[in-house]
Amino acid sequence: MDANRKVELFLERPMRRGRASATHKGALIIIGGHEDRTGERRVLGAVAERLGDDGKIVVCTVASAEPDSLWEEYESAFRALGVPHVYRLDVESREDAATPRAMRILEGATGVFFTGGDQLKITSQIGDTPLYSRVQEIFEAGGVIAGTSAGASAMSETMLVANDGEASYRIKSALLMAPGLGLAQDMLIDQHFSERGRMARLIGAISQNPHVLGVGIDEDTALILEHARHFRVLGRGGVYVVDASRTTHSNVGEAKETLSRFGIAVHMLSQGDRFDLSTRTPSSHSAESMERVEAKLKREATGD
C-alpha cells in the first residue's frame, strides 16, 4: 500500500487494542536496560532470531536525548547479529509520527525496537498516531516489538514515570504514572530493577490496583512474551513478578501516612523460568533450556 494512503487510513481508523489482540502471534521482548551490545549480545540476539528469514528491524530512538550515538550502537549490534535490514526511525514530534516517510521506513518491518531515554517522549509523541497503528499492525501480524529501559516501561498499559527520588511507600507521595503503549496487557513494567532498588515503588504502584501484575526486570535481562499467555526469562539478571491479587489488607485511601499491605507474592525468575500470565504461576526451567530454544531459532533464522 502507498505510504500516503497508509497514513490516511490509520488517521481515519487507528489500530487500537481489541480483544482479538490477545491471541495474535507477535512477540514482545521487554528488556531491563543496559543489555550487552558488543559482547555475547544474548538479549539482542533473541530479538534478531525472531525477525525471520529476510528480517527487517526498525530502531526507534524517539525516547532518547542522544539518538545518534544510540542508533550507531544498535546498528552495529544488529548488523553483527546478521540482521539483513536495519533501519532507523527518529521522531521529534507527533507530526513526524504521521508522515509517509515513517510508513516507508516501517514498510516490511518484522521488528521494531524502542531504545531507552524518557518513556513520556515515546507515548506523547507516538501514542495514537499512524506510527503507533503501524507498530500495532506489525505486532498483530506476528512481528517482534522490543523495548529496553524507557522502551520497556512504555510497553505497560499504565506505566511508571521516573521518580526514584521520592519515597514511594508513602501514600501521600504521588507515584508518577501515565498511560503507556499497552502492548503488555495487565502488566506494570519496571526496569533497571535490582540495580536501582525499585521494589518498593513497584509494590506501591500495584497496590493501587492489584489487577495489574508488577514486573521488574534487571539489566541485561529480558522477558520474552509470546502468544500473550506466558513469558520466559533470558539474560544475566532476574525478573521479579509482584502479585498483589491475594493481599488481605490495604490501607490505600486511609489516613495512614505509609502503606500497609499483607501477603504480596513475589517470584524471582531467572533465565529459562516461565511465568503463566493467566494463572499467575511461575515454573522452573534450566538456563540451558532457554539457550537451546534460542540456538534452535538461530539455526532456523540462518538456515543452518
Place this chain on the structure above:
Amino acid sequence: MDANRKVELFLERPMRRGRASATHKGALIIIGGHEDRTGERRVLGAVAERLGDDGKIVVCTVASAEPDSLWEEYESAFRALGVPHVYRLDVESREDAATPRAMRILEGATGVFFTGGDQLKITSQIGDTPLYSRVQEIFEAGGVIAGTSAGASAMSETMLVANDGEASYRIKSALLMAPGLGLAQDMLIDQHFSERGRMARLIGAISQNPHVLGVGIDEDTALILEHARHFRVLGRGGVYVVDASRTTHSNVGEAKETLSRFGIAVHMLSQGDRFDLSTRTPSSHSAESMERVEAKLKREATGD
C-alpha cells in the same frame, strides 16, 4: 556488685543466649536509621518512654567513625525527651569492653542504644565480652536495647554487612554476612531499606536459609519487639517482612548464574501494624493505636 568482680564473673561465665531468653520481658527497638533527633522524635521517644521512672540510658558509639558528634546529638535528644540519666560508652578495642569502667557506666542502666556506623565494629569489639554479657543481662532483666542503622543490623543472629554495590541476586556474588549479636532471634534485619533499595539483597540473603525471617526497616521507623513474640511498627516509613518459608522452588546451589525463588511472601507494615513472629502473620492496626500506646507509656514514665 563491684565492677571489677563483674568483669571477672562475665569473663568466667559469659551470658550467652539460652532458651530461657525467649520469655524475658526486655524490649528491642530496632530502627532503620536517620531517626528524627531534633523534631518530634517519635522513635527516640519510644526508647525514652520504656526506660522507667528513674531511667538510665547508655549510648554506645562503638560502631561510629565520628562518635563525638553523634554522642552530642543523642545526648541532646534523650535529655530533651526527659531521660534523667544519659551516659556515653565508647569502645575502641575489645579491651575497652572488658574494663570495670564499662561496667560502672552500665551500672543501673535500663537501656542501651547502639548508634550507626559499621556493624562489624560492634560485633568484633563487643561480641562475647563482659560488655556484651552486661547488655544481655540488662535485656533479660526487662531493659530496652535499641539500635539504629548499623546498630539495627547488629541485632540479627546472622547480619548483613554492607555491600550494596554488588548484584546480590547473582548466586555467584557472595552476599557478605557475619554473625550478629543475636538479640533479634530468627531474624535478619536490614535498614535504610526503601531508601537504599535493598529488597533484592534481603531476598538473596534469606533464600540461603528461609528459617530466618527477613525484616527491612525504613528510615525514621522502628520495630518494637516485646516479649520476643511479636513486634509493632512505629514511625514515618514502613517495615517489610520477607518470608521465604513457603517458597516452592530454589536454585541456590544449582549452576544458574541468577537466583530463582517462587512464592516469597512480602508484608508491608506501617505504624500500628503488628507481626506475630511465631505464626509469621501480620495484623492491621491504626497508626493512632500506636500513638495511644506511646502516650500512655509517656504518662506513666512522667507520672502525669
